[in-house]
Amino acid sequence: MTSVNPEQIAGMTAKAVRELCQSADINGYPALAQVLSQDSRAAVKKQGQSLMRQYEKHCAAIRKTARMKAVEEGFYGEGYQIIGGSDEVGRGPLAGPVVCAAVILPRDSAILHVDDSKKLSAKMREALDEQIRAEALSVTIGLRTPEQIDAMNILEATKSAMSEAVSRLAPQPDLMLIDALTIETQAEVRGIVHGDATCYSIAAASIVAKVYRDKLMHEYHEQYPEYGFDRNVGYGTAEHIAAIKKYGITPIHRRSFVKNFV
Structure with a gap:
């Protein structure tokens, strides 16, 4: 977008100004907002204020990403070349698998x-999942079924699923960052407390795992619509527990988790 001056804005309708704002590059928002603030029309001034709010949110997102990437940067500084992150979803539900994702993103x-x-909406998670998969050097999934969870216990099943996901990464990482689990892997492992909220690659893995598992559970809904x-x-909502009591359990329920409800 070429720069505009107050006189040009004054000659535009409010609708045209809105369209101009919609086509503007976000890095140009401050300059455009400054011009809009000089207009006499309240609607145009509000457009400028809206641009600045969006720009401030954008800058905050950049700063947050930089903070989250600082964890990996510290390890790159120690000489590691390929760093991956892994996280799980589904340890607590009454039904469905536990799913672990492992991700290697470029530095x-x-x-x-x-x-x-x-912390993200389903729509945002799905959009980010696409971006992560498009940029990643490697993305893998490991899961353990309800039957395996019942046989192994949820902690061991989670660790097993994560070990599988990590083992399937190609290239293999020098270092894996995970959120407070101990797993068997050829790579060196570092645990990051609250890693899904503080470490870029772990957070990316948490998104991939969540989107993958949610899609599975939506497919299971087609088979077992009574359970919501x-x-x-798969989590133990009042609706879900009521359905278990009314209809019994399905093959995807974790028997060790639902024994108090049947």
């Missing part, structure tokens, strides 16, 4: 809004 990757998957899996994704 210069800086996808905005990557965060703990639980499209809404609760």
Whole structure:
């Protein structure tokens, strides 16, 4: 977008100004907002204020991404060349698998809004999942079924699924960053407390795992619509527990988790 001056803005309708704002590059928002602030029309001034709010949010997202990437940068500074992150989703639900994702992103990757998957809307998670998969050097999934969870216990099943995901990464990482689990892997492992909210690659893995598992649970909803899996994704909501009491359990329920309800 070429620069505009107050006289040009004054000659434009409010609708045209809105369209101009919609086509503007976000890096040009401050300059455009400054011009809009000089207009006599309240609607145009508000457009400028809206641009600045969006720009401030954008800058905050850049700063947050930089903070989250600082964890990896510290390890790159120690000489590690290939760094991956892994996280799990689904340890607590009454139904469905536990899913772990492992991700290796390029060192210069800086996808905005990557965060703990639980803090993001489903729409945002899905958009970020696409970006992560497009940029990643490697993305893998490991999961353990309800039957395996019942046989192994949830902690061991989670560790096993994560070890599988990490083992399938290609290239293999020099260092894996995970959120407070101990797993068997050829790579060196570092645990990062609250890593899904503070470490870029772990947060990316949390998003991939969440999107993958949610899609599975929506597919299970088609088979077992009485349980509301499209809404609760297997967690023990009042609706879900009531359905268990009314209809019994399905093959995807974790028997060791639902024994108090049947």
